[in-house]
Amino acid sequence: MSTNVLSTFAAIGFGGVVQEYLWNWENQQLRVVYETLGKGSPLLLLPAFSSVSTRLEMGELAKLLAPHFQVVAIDWPGFGESSRPSLNYRPEIYQQFLEDFVKAVFITPITVVAAGHAASYVLQLAVKSAAFSKIVLLAPTWRGPLPTMGASQQIAGIVRGLVRSPILGQALYKLNTAPSLLSFMYRRHVFTDVAKITPNFIEKKWQTTQQPGARFASAAFVTGNLDAIHAQSDFLKLVQSLTVPLMVVIGESSPPKSREEMNALIALPGVKSVVIPGSLGLHEEYPEVVLEAVQDFLFSSEN
Numbered sequence: 001m002s003t004n005v006l007s008t009f010a011a012i013g014f015g016g017v018v019q020e021y022l023w024n025w026e027n028q029q030l031r032v033v034y035e036t037l038g039k040g041s042p043l044l045l046l047p048a049f050s051s052v053s054t055r056l057e058m059g060e061l062a063k064l065l066a067p068h069f070q071v072v073a074i075d076w077p078g079f080g081e082s083s084r085p086s087l088n089y090r091p092e093i094y095q096q097f098l099e100d101f102v103k104a105v106f107i108t109p110i111t112v113v114a115a116g117h118a119a120s121y122v123l124q125l126a127v128k129s130a131a132f133s134k135i136v137l138l139a140p141t142w143r144g145p146l147p148t149m150g151a152s153q154q155i156a157g158i159v160r161g162l163v164r165s166p167i168l169g170q171a172l173y174k175l176n177t178a179p180s181l182l183s184f185m186y187r188r189h190v191f192t193d194v195a196k197i198t199p200n201f202i203e204k205k206w207q208t209t210q211q212p213g214a215r216f217a218s219a220a221f222v223t224g225n226l227d228a229i230h231a232q233s234d235f236l237k238l239v240q241s242l243t244v245p246l247m248v249v250i251g252e253s254s255p256p257k258s259r260e261e262m263n264a265l266i267a268l269p270g271v272k273s274v275v276i277p278g279s280l281g282l283h284e285e286y287p288e289v290v291l292e293a294v295q296d297f298l299f300s301s302e303n
Contacts, residue, residue, distance in 0.1 A: 012081070040070050044113070061290060089226060111136070143261075173215035251278035255280070
């Protein structure tokens with residue numbers, strides 16, 4: 001496993017140094033792209049899992065944090081500019097990747113800011129090892145879209161299999177990532193200010209979904225195959241087992257089921273929390289508000 005600096009012309013980023021981390025999973029080498037900006041104490045930014053997941057959704061927040069931290073933002077395996085092979089994407093892959101990446105890139109415990117579904121993976125690693133010194137969870141979730149809608153594991157598995165199939169799968173995926181549907185989903189539960197959901201914005205999101213092999217990890221997320229936790233009680237137990245400070249940021253317009261889960265989380269003793277404008281994409285829609293909400297927690301030596 002190694003890291004290499006990529007040409008700034010070969011990758012699209014938010015102004016940092018773009019690098020690749022070569023990571024092996026079951027005798028297959030994956031190229032994982034990450035970007036570093038700023039100087040100071042290291043801070044890891046983990047984007048949410050979604051069909052449009054990319055480190056660029058953390059880009060504006062990264063630029064705001066860069067005067068104070070050395071910010072590292074990743075493209076998860078199977079997403080963004082990272083390799084997208086036709087693996088059976090499941091929690092074990094991301095659990096091992098996150099552990100290996102943190103060990104390879106950082107030499108001391110770090111601050112981590114994680115969005116959406118990345119929350120479970122961060123909490124599991126934090127309980128397992130001394131990887132993190134502080135944790136900020138942005139609109140944390142632990143259950144994928146289809147399970148949240150009530151789909152059984154059997155139905156979710158059938159859908160995942162269909163999307164993974166060569167011809168029918170490509171057609172289904174194309175339908176479900178059409179610009180009109182992406183715009184609908186953003187309006188429904190990702191952004192709250194529809195003026196920000198411009199045709200150019202949706203075009204960039206659509207381009208992310210059209211990369212070769214993009215449907216495999218996306219299908220795994222949507223059908224719940226990236227759910228590292230399968231019960232609210234297990235999610236809460238992870239938080240109760242933490243020995244490092246935790247802060248949770250919630251969007252006031254979050255979908256009802258997700259908001260219920262977040263409310264249960266922040267009701268636990270010792271969990272700092274704040275509610276700000278936005279929904280599940282609050283880190284991309286309102287980066288300045290996010291920074292204002294968490295800066296005291298991040299900059300304080302006592303939490």
